[in-house]
Structure formats: structure tokens, C-alpha cells
Amino acid sequence: MEKFSSHTGVAVPLKRSNVDTDQIIPAVYLKRVTRSGFEDGLFSAWRSDPEFVLNQPQYEGASVLVAGPDFGTGSSREHAVWALQNYGFKAVISARFADIFRGNSGKAGLVAAQVDEKVVQRIWDYLDEHPGATVTVDLESRTVSAGEGPDAIVDSFDIDDYTRWRLLEGLDDVGITLGHADVISSFESTRPSWKPVTQH
């Protein structure tokens, strides 16, 4: 997993609450056998509407999603996080995330930045005035920021310490466990000879 310290990118206002995993990626897209390529299914029902925000040219290459509360409710499918990442998103800002979605995000390396509802509104207002503007998500300082000068938005976001540490270090669960490879090896060396193997 890539290390994440701070990211600045074009931000998209997704002015909806309760965006569930079926809306993020419908079940028909789950038959794929890879962890990549899910971007075509992302918000697929909405994207068929030319007016949908992601279809606007100013948001091309967007990498920060600023969504309404209760983002990612519904099923446990990890595909929802993969779809956002495959599309190019590095962070999602919302006032509330569904537990499983937040957990899956942490595992996969997508920053789920939980902020006060007022902050989401202020960023939305800012993006309305400056479509295509960037927003910064800084994991070191746990802040989101946008704009310059006296009207600049800078506010803190919530993310649990363990997930923050793993993201900063670029460690997925597998990476963390592989950090204990020597302990695993020494455990393996004590394995009795009569335990079965599948290849001889």
C-alpha cells in the first residue's frame, strides 16, 4: 500500500446523504475477477445522467469526494472502496461513514475523513463558487483545507489512531503481518513433521 501523508486534488461535491454501497457499485458489477477495473461501475446508475456531477468537465481527474452524511451504508462488499479508488479517489470527506465501509477503506488505503457537517457544507459552498478547485486532506495534521486568504477553510477531521498510523506508514494488514515475518518463520520451524502438506 502507498504511504499517505497529504493529498491535494480536485474535489467533487456529492450532495446526497446515505449513499449506500449499492449506489456506489451495483451488484451486477461484482462478477469481475480482479480488484481493478471497477471504475466503470462507480455510481453507474447516476452516471448515465449527463447532469450528474462526475460528468461535468470541470471535475475531470477528481480525487477527493465530498459527500453527505452516512456514506457507504449497506453491504460489506469491499468492491465499493475499490471502485472509488479505481476511479481515482484518494479520500472521501463526509460527516458520517458506515462502520464497515470505514473499515474497508482503512484496509484498502482510501482515507475516510470524518468532519463536522458544517465543514462539508462550507466546502460545498466553496466548490460551488470555484468549480474544479482543489481540496487538501492532510493526514499528518488531520486537517482538511480549501481556498486561500481570510476565507480559507481549515478544519480537523476524525480518523482512528491505528488506521492513521497504518496509512501514514503505507501498511496494509498484510504489510503489517509481513513485518513479523521472522516470528512467523520461527513458528514454522517448530511445526511437527506429521502435519500434512499439499505438495511433496
Place this chain on the structure above:
Amino acid sequence: MGKTLAEKVWDEHVVRSAEGEPDLLYIDLHLIHEVTSPQAFDGLRLAGRQVRRPDLTLATEDHNVPTIDWDKPIADPVSKTQVDTLRKNAAEFGVRLHPLGDIEQGIVHVVGPQLGLTQPGMTIVCGDSHTSTHGAFGAIAFGIGTSEVEHVLATQTLMQAKPKTMAVTVNGSLPAGVTAKDLVLTLITHTGTGGGQGYIVEYRGQAIEELSMEGRMTVCNMSIEWGAKAGMIAPDQTTFDYIEGKPEAPKGADWDAAVAHWKTLVTDPDATFDEEIVLDASTMTPFVTWGTNPGQGAPLGGVVPTPSDFEEESDRIAAEKALEYMGLEAGTPLRDVKVDTVFVGSCTNGRIEDLRLAAEIIKGHKVADGTRLLVVPGSVRVRIQAMEEGLDKIFTDAGAEWRGAGCSMCLGMNPDQLAPQERSASTSNRNFEGRQGKGGRTHLVSIPVAAATAVRGTLSSPADLEV
């Protein structure tokens, strides 16, 4: 203080434990199939990682393989892609695979034990919830998600918080004609589908000790249907006899060392469980489900329940919804329920002993008009053995369809599905809405009930054939 069986096996596999973190548990055997593994292998590839222990990993094709024309290319493109992907991944990462057409191919939970790879005291995982089956040998075995599949492939370990332990003690003996399936269905109706949540369950007591390995696997298989993390049974002479001589069983001095260790895998007399349930086997009867979860069951001799009789409001609502979906009237004797399809198979009841028992009951009878009987062996080995014993002939003479090995109608990912409103008596483990095909209605039953139902066309037990 003494330890439970589960604690002994768990503690033997802790690679690392630290305050405030889950244990890092070593995995002895990782089983793989085509549906839940593709993204895990893809994750390895993206990160440039290898499979740490291909020699502790085994793959087979089961969930969506066809049970007819298996020598021809798979017709369904999605199934074909998943199967092709597994083959490609197994070749690339050096994993042993038993593909369609191979003599060791079959349902992953039938293949492990029959190869002798499933042994007491092991930790066994698979991206499939019915991995609990392997607990019948005194192993800790449970299902995992795709991220965890990747974690095990890369590290041969899993991060796991230690579950609580529960004892289910089944005293007395099962009456003649009452099987392990009836026992576990009775238990689930008793506890509800969430009763085992968070526990590793140890099944014990006289009735459990008297079960064959096949019967023990049936019980452990359905642990997940009442929410348990895993189910297990202490290994004994029945277990050792079953394993001895299997292809991957220990041999010679290794066998002696293994058995000596396996004999220590019992709950100490002074150990305590977090929870305990006691049942009496001698009062049990053939048991079937009438609803849409495995906890909605009743004795075959009873009637479809009346929703208003349930004490809890949530149970009442669930029963009303279930009866509507199932197309059943409250108060109807279960023996009057007419069945369109009987499915004999799955990792719950698709082993040789199951087929023998079914054949014994069917022999000399015909499948009822308007009913079809599908017999799907759990593995190619089971299929061959059944044919050597002439069981296939008994089934086909009675008018049954004799199929190739796989999961088949247990989950209807391949073409073996129920039509909308078609009713089945199924020896599998899940009666969820649409599980065996969109709109299909499933009654979970034991092997004897399945066989007798096929002959009479209504839910029946072998005793009904004698009148």
C-alpha cells in the same frame, strides 16, 4: 485451570500476541475455490507478493461448475471466467488445483477430509462459511472474507481475536432413523440463527460420540447456520480410524506421533466454557424446516406453525413473511406438503455414507410422478465409489438423475436451480429466499427424509414407506 479443546488448538497456533491487538494465528491449511479467491490473487499480484506456503494451500473447483457435460467447455461465461481465473492463478502462484475432470475434484469441504488433509488440532480456513465442516476432526476451521484470503496467501496467518467458547452437550442416543441432520436442525430451531454468535462451539456427549465422521461433519457444517464462528468435536478412535490410510494421512512413526498428540486434544475436566447448552437426543425425531432460515424448523410429524403462536414479535413477523414466501398455510400437516424436487448432495450431506443411506431407502421404489430427484455426489471420489457399489444404478432405476460432483443446487450458481415457486426437499444447509434459484422454496431435510419424500412426493420419513 484446565483448557477447552478450542483453547488448546488456538493456543498451539498463536504466532504472536500483544496487548490490545488481535492474535496472529498460524493457518495449517488454506482451501481455495473459484468464487472468493480471484481478488485475493489479484491483490498479491498488485503488491508483487507471493503465496508464502503453496504447500499448505489447496484449490478445487466446486461452486459454479456444471454437473452435466463437465467434459465440455462451461457454457455460462461468468462461471467460465471464474474457473479459468482460478486455473491461471493456481498455475502462476504454484498452488495445487483439482480442476473439473480431475479425480480429486469436488466440494472443497468434501475434498479436504477425503484426502486426509483435514486432521485433528489443525487450523483450517477457506473463503467459504461452511469451512466449519472440518471442525468434526477436532480442528479449528472457519470461513473468511476475500481480504483475509489474501492475508493468508501472503502470510499463512490471520489476525483474529480469540472467540468465546460454548459447549453443546447432546446426551442419550439418537433413535433409529434419526440422523445428525435432524440433530443439528433441532438445535438451530432451539437456539435461533444467532444463538452461536461469537463462539467456537464444542459438540459433545453420548449422541455426538456415537456419530460417524460423516455425521459429525454434518453437525459441524451447520454451525454457521446458528451463527457460530466454528464448531468442533474432540477427536477419538472414530476420527483416527477415518483418517488412517487416507492419501495425505501421516504414515509410520509420524502416524504414531500424530495420534499421541491428537489424544491430548480433549477438553480438560476442570475447564470451563463461557456458555453451555444441553439437549437430549433420545427425544429427537425427523426434523424439517418450514421457513426461510434454518432456525425455522419443526418435527416432520408436526404442522406448519401459526405465526401468532410465537411469543416474540420479531419471530411472528418473520414467520408470516416466511409462510407467504413458502406458500404454506398455518396448520397444514408437514407430511401433506407436496414437493417438486428432491436434492441429495452438498457439503452437508453429499458424502458416501449419505448416498448409501439414500440408496438403501430408495431401493426397489420409484420416484413419485411429478417429482424429480437429483443426486449430486460431493466429489468425484464419492461418485466413483458410489458407482463401484452400484448405488448409481439404484438411483437411476428409481428414476433419479445421477450427476457429476459439485455444489450444484445447494446454491444454484450453476444451471441446477429451482424455478420460481418450485418446492424442494433439500439435504443442503440453507433455505434462504432464492438460495436454490429465484423464487424457489426450500425445505431442509435429512437424507432419510429426502429419500422417502422422493418416493412419496410429499415430505415423508422412511417409516411412511412401510404402510
